Amino acid sequence: xxxxxxxxxxxxxxxxxxxxAFEQLxxxxxQGVLRxxxxxxxxxxxxxxxxxxxxxRVFRSIHTFRFDCNFHTWLYxxxxxxxxxxxxxxxxxKEESPVVETEDGVMNRLENTEERSAHANPERALLxxxxxxxxxxxxxxxxPRERMVFELRHYQGMRLRNIGEVLGTSEEAxxxxxxxxxxxxxxxxxxxx
Amino acid sequence: xxxxxLTRTIPLYLYSELSFDEEEQVERHLxxxxxxxxxxxxxxxxxxxxxxxxxPADDSLLAECRQELxxxxxxxxxxxxxxxGSSKPSFWQSIVAFWISFGNIxxxxxxxxxxxxxxxxxxxxxxxxxxxxxxxxxxxxxxxxEPDASGRVHIALDETRRRTVSGRxxxxxxxxxLLAAARDEVDPGIRFESLDILKDHxxxxxxxSALVRALQQDPNPGVRLKALEGLKRFSGDESIRKSxxxxxxxxxxxxxxxxAIDLLMQQRDQSMVGVFQGLMRKENNNYVRMRVANxxxxxxxxxxxx
Numbered sequence: 001x002x003x004x005x006x007x008x009x010x011x012x013x014x015x016x017x018x019x020x021a022f023e024q025l026x027x028x029x030x031q032g033v034l035r036x037x038x039x040x041x042x043x044x045x046x047x048x049x050x051x052x053x054x055x056x057r058v059f060r061s062i063h064t065f066r067f068d069c070n071f072h073t074w075l076y077x078x079x080x081x082x083x084x085x086x087x088x089x090x091x092x093x094k095e096e097s098p099v100v101e102t103e104d105g106v107m108n109r110l111e112n113t114e115e116r117s118a119h120a121n122p123e124r125a126l127l128x129x130x131x132x133x134x135x136x137x138x139x140x141x142x143x144p145r146e147r148m149v150f151e152l153r154h155y156q157g158m159r160l161r162n163i164g165e166v167l168g169t170s171e172e173a174x175x176x177x178x179x180x181x182x183x184x185x186x187x188x189x190x191x192x193x
Numbered sequence: 194x195x196x197x198x199l200t201r202t203i204p205l206y207l208y209s210e211l212s213f214d215e216e217e218q219v220e221r222h223l224x225x226x227x228x229x230x231x232x233x234x235x236x237x238x239x240x241x242x243x244x245x246x247x248x249p250a251d252d253s254l255l256a257e258c259r260q261e262l263x264x265x266x267x268x269x270x271x272x273x274x275x276x277x278g279s280s281k282p283s284f285w286q287s288i289v290a291f292w293i294s295f296g297n298i299x300x301x302x303x304x305x306x307x308x309x310x311x312x313x314x315x316x317x318x319x320x321x322x323x324x325x326x327x328x329x330x331x332x333x334x335x336x337x338x339e340p341d342a343s344g345r346v347h348i349a350l351d352e353t354r355r356r357t358v359s360g361r362x363x364x365x366x367x368x369x370x371l372l373a374a375a376r377d378e379v380d381p382g383i384r385f386e387s388l389d390i391l392k393d394h395x396x397x398x399x400x401x402s403a404l405v406r407a408l409q410q411d412p413n414p415g416v417r418l419k420a421l422e423g424l425k426r427f428s429g430d431e432s433i434r435k436s437x438x439x440x441x442x443x444x445x446x447x448x449x450x451x452x453a454i455d456l457l458m459q460q461r462d463q464s465m466v467g468v469f470q471g472l473m474r475k476e477n478n479n480y481v482r483m484r485v486a487n488x489x490x491x492x493x494x495x496x497x498x499x
Contacts, residue, residue, distance in 0.1 A: 038248035182204040
């Protein structure tokens with residue numbers, strides 16, 4: 001096999017119109033990108049659209065990349081913008097009401113959860129399937145930015161300083177955002193632990 | 194640090210985002226405050242619980258995404274080339290653009306378009322633009338829907354309809370269609386057929402480029418072999434030889450690599466000795482190694498590793 005080019009070499013090759021180099025560059029990053037989109041959008045179709053749109057934007061604008069920042073940061077700026085746009089458009093962050101109407105009448109999901117006592121084993125309590133739905137609900141209760149910061153920190157393992165750079169804000173703002181996100185999740189789920 | 198201050202730092206503490214000094218302060222406070230220790234534990238359990246709702250990795254979705262993306266990239270590049278060629282697209286360019294964009298249609302409501310290349314005597318015959326009756330099959334994508342106050346609905350849609358185009362192979366329009374089919378059609382059978390037709394016209398640099406492109410980029414080995422067949426007569430051309438060497442080094446199909454060796458050996462060239470010797474060091478397929486060794490022997494060169 002031909003020797004693998006370094007990242008800067010690949011980027012320059014893409015800037016010179018090399019589609020194979022672009023494919024190599026995509027493959028270096030796209031698993032994380034797809035995972036982020038799947039986590040945020042919770043739909044394979046939407047994740048596929050976000051993946052396509054993000055990398056097409058990268059392809060169209062890579063000639064403007066001047067190596068003045070990390071390529072990973074530059075790429076994730078694009079990816080997070082695409083995902084945030086989708087989240088905002090589809091309003092999927094709207095908080096689920098704990099009260100739902102069922103065939104048996106109005107039900108409060110919080111009151112119907114097993115092992116909700118603070119004295120119960122917290123691990124077991126969190127493993128209940130109903131709580132799985134509450135976890136999803138808690139994520140949907142976050143604003144798009146809070147959701148994004150949490151996703152990037154928790155699932156992608158990105159440092160808050162880097163998250164700030166990606167989202168065009170300060171590390172301090174990213175910290176505050178993460179704090180708000182975890183507080184909301186704590187409030188949604190605190191009764192189970 | 195008091196309990197309120199500590200509460201604000203819990204997520205940062207759990208994600209290891211505190212400085213050494215801040216972490217020291219948190220741990221000093223936790224040593225003496227059972228309530229905060231319990232709160233940290235609760236937060237830890239909550240955050241850990243979110244690992245359960247992480248979307249699972251989906252390799253088949255990733256593969257689909259990659260395939261769709263690269264197709265879109267090639268379409269976009271082809272569109273750019275078409276636009277660069279002329280500011281006002283000709284009839285043929287419009288058809289080629291349609292052909293290229295066909296693969297992008299996400300919501301087909303009719304049937305696919307067809308291309309028939311005939312060898313009819315005389316000039317190109319085609320059916321000119323006309324209004325499609327409602328029963329005529331369409332391929333459409335609805336772009337927007339907008340009701341107005343009068344009760345009418347305005348629907349913006351992209352629409353294409355089947356058209357049969359026939360012509361001689363030396364007609365530039367027909368050739369452009371074949372080149373587009375060789376480049377962008379999702380069906381490898383169409384790519385194979387179009388290269389099979391085009392291969393006899395590889396004297397044209399545009400056709401040669403299409404063959405080289407298929408050789409380097411087509412995911413289907415049958416299509417790549419067809420491209421090699423078309424390039425046979427040009428195996429002495431320096432740029433073609435360069436592409437063939439690239440194939441030897443990167444193509445994952447042993448059959449394609451063997452064909453590339455055969456083409457390179459049509460015109461013996463001492464500069465190939467180094468290439469083949471290098472290949473002997475990394476080639477895993479025994480048959481290909483044997484063919485490379487034979488080639489080196491024919492050139493009176495050693496197959497040994499230096």
